Amino acid sequence: MLLKEGEIRIPAGCAISGFISRDGNKMNGGDIVKSISYMHDRSNGLGGGFAGYGIYPEYKDYYAFHVFYDSNEAREKTERFLDRHFDVINLSRIPTKKVPSITNEPLIWRYFVNPLPTKIAASQLDEKEFVAKCVIRINNDIEGAYVFSSGKNMGVFKAVGFPEDVGEFYRLEEYEGYAWTAHGRYPTNTPGWWGGAHPFALLDYTIVHNGEISSYDANRRFIEMFGYKCTLLTDTEVITYIFDWLNRKQELSLEDIASIIAAPFWSEIDEIEKKGPQKAAKLRYFRNTMSSLLITGPFSIILGYTGGIMALNDRLKLRSMVVAEKKDIVYIASEECAIRAICPDCENVWSPKGGEPVIVTLSEEGKRKCL
Amino acid sequence: MPVNFFPAEFEVVRNSDRCIKCRACERQCSNEVHIYDADFDKMLSRDNQCVDCQRCVSICPVSALKIVPNENAFRKSANYSQQLMIENYRQAGSGGVLLSSMGNPQDYPVYWDKILINASQVTNPPIDPLREPMETKVFLGKKPAGIKKNPDGSIDTHTEPYLELNMPILFSAMSYGSISKNAHESLARAATELGTYYNTGEGGLHKDFYQYGKNTIVQVASGRFGVFKDYLDTGAAIEIKMGQGAKPGIGGHLPGAKIREDVSKTRMIPMGTDAISPAPHHDIYSIEDLRQLIFSLKEATEYKKPVIVKVAAVHNVAAIASGIARSGADIIAIDGFRGGTGAAPTRIRDNVGIPIELALAAVDQRLRDEGIRNEVSIIAAGSVRSSADAVKAIALGADAVYIGTPALLALGCHLCRSCHSGKCNWGIATQRPDLVKRLNPDVGYQRLVNLVNAWNHEIKEIMGGMGINSIEALRGNRLMLRGIGLSQKELDILGILHAGE
Ligand code: SF4
Numbered sequence: 001m002l003l004k005e006g007e008i009r010i011p012a013g014c015a016i017s018g019f020i021s022r023d024g025n026k027m028n029g030g031d032i033v034k035s036i037s038y039m040h041d042r043s044n045g046l047g048g049g050f051a052g053y054g055i056y057p058e059y060k061d062y063y064a065f066h067v068f069y070d071s072n073e074a075r076e077k078t079e080r081f082l083d084r085h086f087d088v089i090n091l092s093r094i095p096t097k098k099v100p101s102i103t104n105e106p107l108i109w110r111y112f113v114n115p116l117p118t119k120i121a122a123s124q125l126d127e128k129e130f131v132a133k134c135v136i137r138i139n140n141d142i143e144g145a146y147v148f149s150s151g152k153n154m155g156v157f158k159a160v161g162f163p164e165d166v167g168e169f170y171r172l173e174e175y176e177g178y179a180w181t182a183h184g185r186y187p188t189n190t191p192g193w194w195g196g197a198h199p200f201a202l203l204d205y206t207i208v209h210n211g212e213i214s215s216y217d218a219n220r221r222f223i224e225m226f227g228y229k230c231t232l233l234t235d236t237e238v239i240t241y242i243f244d245w246l247n248r249k250q251e252l253s254l255e256d257i258a259s260i261i262a263a264p265f266w267s268e269i270d271e272i273e274k275k276g277p278q279k280a281a282k283l284r285y286f287r288n289t290m291s292s293l294l295i296t297g298p299f300s301i302i303l304g305y306t307g308g309i310m311a312l313n314d315r316l317k318l319r320s321m322v323v324a325e326k327k328d329i330v331y332i333a334s335e336e337c338a339i340r341a342i343c344p345d346c347e348n349v350w351s352p353k354g355g356e357p358v359i360v361t362l363s364e365e366g367k368r369k370c371l
Numbered sequence: 372m373p374v375n376f377f378p379a380e381f382e383v384v385r386n387s388d389r390c391i392k393c394r395a396c397e398r399q400c401s402n403e404v405h406i407y408d409a410d411f412d413k414m415l416s417r418d419n420q421c422v423d424c425q426r427c428v429s430i431c432p433v434s435a436l437k438i439v440p441n442e443n444a445f446r447k448s449a450n451y452s453q454q455l456m457i458e459n460y461r462q463a464g465s466g467g468v469l470l471s472s473m474g475n476p477q478d479y480p481v482y483w484d485k486i487l488i489n490a491s492q493v494t495n496p497p498i499d500p501l502r503e504p505m506e507t508k509v510f511l512g513k514k515p516a517g518i519k520k521n522p523d524g525s526i527d528t529h530t531e532p533y534l535e536l537n538m539p540i541l542f543s544a545m546s547y548g549s550i551s552k553n554a555h556e557s558l559a560r561a562a563t564e565l566g567t568y569y570n571t572g573e574g575g576l577h578k579d580f581y582q583y584g585k586n587t588i589v590q591v592a593s594g595r596f597g598v599f600k601d602y603l604d605t606g607a608a609i610e611i612k613m614g615q616g617a618k619p620g621i622g623g624h625l626p627g628a629k630i631r632e633d634v635s636k637t638r639m640i641p642m643g644t645d646a647i648s649p650a651p652h653h654d655i656y657s658i659e660d661l662r663q664l665i666f667s668l669k670e671a672t673e674y675k676k677p678v679i680v681k682v683a684a685v686h687n688v689a690a691i692a693s694g695i696a697r698s699g700a701d702i703i704a705i706d707g708f709r710g711g712t713g714a715a716p717t718r719i720r721d722n723v724g725i726p727i728e729l730a731l732a733a734v735d736q737r738l739r740d741e742g743i744r745n746e747v748s749i750i751a752a753g754s755v756r757s758s759a760d761a762v763k764a765i766a767l768g769a770d771a772v773y774i775g776t777p778a779l780l781a782l783g784c785h786l787c788r789s790c791h792s793g794k795c796n797w798g799i800a801t802q803r804p805d806l807v808k809r810l811n812p813d814v815g816y817q818r819l820v821n822l823v824n825a826w827n828h829e830i831k832e833i834m835g836g837m838g839i840n841s842i843e844a845l846r847g848n849r850l851m852l853r854g855i856g857l858s859q860k861e862l863d864i865l866g867i868l869h870a871g872e
């Protein structure tokens with residue numbers, strides 16, 4: 001019997017791609033679909049997905065929930081739950097288009113919501129934590145319901161299929177965003193569950209990841225101490241939780257997070273020591289106290305968040321990843337062809353070193369336009 | 372003619388064609404097994420005194436000797452083994468408690484041998500430790516629950532005191548008194564060279580070894596032998612010994628014969644008196660008392676040293692460990708029931724306590740369930756026999772392992788399990804100067820360094836195979852383990868899947 005995602009850990013290889021306009025210029029979702037389609041052979045038709053930022057400007061102050069339902073019953077239950085905890089501003093099916101290769105689609109709904117202030121107060125949590133908890137509740141407790149996107153002014157679109165077909169299915173050419181990421185999955189086997197496709201998202205954090213981390217269970221068992229529950233057993237899920245914990249809850253900068261999860265080798269820290277004892281002290285501190293969050297084994301990830309994206313490779317750089325620029329746009333992809341596909345004359349093409357984060361954020365102008 | 376109720380356990384087999392009657396075995400055997408008969412110009416043996424320490428075999432210049440189990444057999448019974456019968460004869464003769472040493476030799480399951488390790492294939496590349504950095508540095512101590520910031524927004528990098536190890540292996544507690552000064556010196560120097568720690572055990576610290584303080588863990592046990600300010604100040608960490616895997620619930624007894632001048636000075640007790648450690652610490656009758664001792668020791672050393680609490684693996688070890696973690700300890704050492712000892716009542720050694728594998732898995736999981744795994748580091752002890760055992764222990768959740776018996780093996784010990792007699796022919800578990808001098812610390816320390824370095828190479832090799840290039844990514848990484856031939860209950864406790872799953 002094939003076990004469902006979450007009941008068994010499935011290794012996967014993948015393709016990733018992403019770009020951001022620093023100045024917050026809107027870019028069409030069709031571009032990201034085109035980009036990832038050039039790495040067709042890195043996927044095997046068993047999962048594809050996208051994340052777009054800045055795509056819901058008219059609802060930018062509301063959490064956008066994208067939900068898969070196996071049945072109308074699951075939808076009704078979930079909607080009752082949403083009504084109890086949120087002010088639901090708008091709800092609708094997510095528009096899709098029939099694509100022959102995409103089959104077995106669940107019901108796919110979108111809600112723009114705001115948590116009820118009385119409920120937040122009663123929970124004694126801050127707003128984001130409250131929302132995150134509600135999402136986890138739905139996913140764990142309501143059979144057949146799965147919230148796969150829950151941030152503000154952003155959205156995840158994913159399915160079982162090749163990424164280009166998934167993009168067509170969700171009609172991504174109808175969306176405009178300042179940043180996009182994409183994922184094509186090559187799992188070694190799959191139960192074909194849509195929730196198992198990537199990106200994985202929590203609030204506005206999304207992760208697309210290519211690799212298979214060897215530290216998985218060490219990371220999982222550590223992060224689960226802080227109230228997370230890894231139900232999908234995927235790398236992407238645990239990496240997202242690590243970012244959420246370190247960035248949102250511990251308020252560490254993305255640079256610092258990179259030096260925890262892809263920590264420099266001790267030999268490198270000794271070199272850094274010679275230049276500046278203060279920086280070395282911090283790195284030592286991280287390696288001592290946050291050692292269970294070190295991620296080993298091959299990975300290349302793109303983290304998307306409100307206002308920026310970050311790319312990171314494992315410290316040995318066991319997965320390919322290139323970065324290129326053109327004017328205010330920065331492109332990141334597993335292979336250069338995926339960048340050239342949408343920007344043939346891109347400049348400054350380079351391969352970031354293992355463990356060296358590439359962080360691109362909106363410029364002041366971009367922030368003004370998009371946030 | 373007295374009746375001998377039981378035969379000698381071993382038979383000394385001497386090849387008289389080879390023996391040149393050099394009498395080396397006679398001179399070297401502290402058990403006086405070998406004697407030269409001048410009338411017949413022949414070497415004779417008193418088999419019944421032989422403990423099979425293999426010293427004579429190792430030194431015989433012509434390889435004339437072999438010690439074999441005596442094949443004489445009592446009538447077979449699946450219920451009453453020959454061993455049990457002999458023990459009863461012994462007690463009927465002596466009226467005393469049976470004494471043993473070294474670890475529990477009984478045929479209980481060894482879980483290490485029922486756990487298999489993973490390796491990378493295809494989806495994730497193995498890493499070659501000869502080409503890529505492979506890191507085994509470990510920090511032991513309390514870790515903060517989260518990031519603290521300074522008023523200026525920078526990160527507060529202050530930590531609780533910790534131990535820094537180049538490899539996840541420490542030498543476990545063996546007291547001066549139970550082992551010789553040369554053995555101690557070998558351990559101290561090896562720990563220093565390796566960048567790890569050895570442990571004084573409960574016998575205090577010889578003045579000559581204060582120079583190795585940076586790599587010394589000083590133990591405070593129920594007898595409080597040799598504990599005073601300088602001792603505490605000298606060590607890098609302080610270990611409170613609440614129990615020992617080989618004899619949970621039992622104190623210690625070092626016979627007066629072993630309390631010669633130096634030992635008496637170091638232990639701060641009169642020469643020739645028995646050194647008796649009570650079963651409990653008489654100032655610790657409950658967990659809140661333990662907390663007080665932990666903080667008295669911290670207070671005495673100005674909060675500069677981590678405090679380790681060592682407990683024997685007993686049935687409710689997980690709850691005990693969680694209590695210890697909440698009592699201010701920085702590190703918990705858990706000692707499994709196969710752990711070694713210089714002397715223990717046989718019935719206790721062989722029947723009390725639980726295997727370290729299960730205890731460790733239960734403790735690590737409990738601390739995680741309670742969200743306090745970060746509050747303490749865990750050292751697993753009590754029969755970690757090889758680098759593979761160490762890897763499995765770390766993957767189950769240990770931060771590091773204590774090794775005792777393997778260290779003694781490096782010094783020449785042949786596990787004859789007669790340490791309690793004080794006549795160790797290898798110069799280890801003895802205070803007889805003629806025997807002690809057989810262990811040359813210059814050689815001994817080098818052999819210890821070799822052993823641990825060899826293990827560490829193997830650990831790196833195994834890690835590399837799994838695609839892990841730093842030991843912290845192995846810690847608690849139970850997905851890297853699979854059980855073989857284990858019941859679902861055992862797998863659940865170990866928190867691992869069965870091979871093939
Ligand atoms: S040491 Fe060997 S050769 Fe020498 S007396 Fe003993 S058995 Fe004979």
Ligand code: SF4
Pocket residue numbers: 424472473779783784785786787788789790791794795796797798799800
């Ligand atoms: S230390 Fe000596 S007496 Fe003890 S088991 Fe080893 S060889 Fe025998």
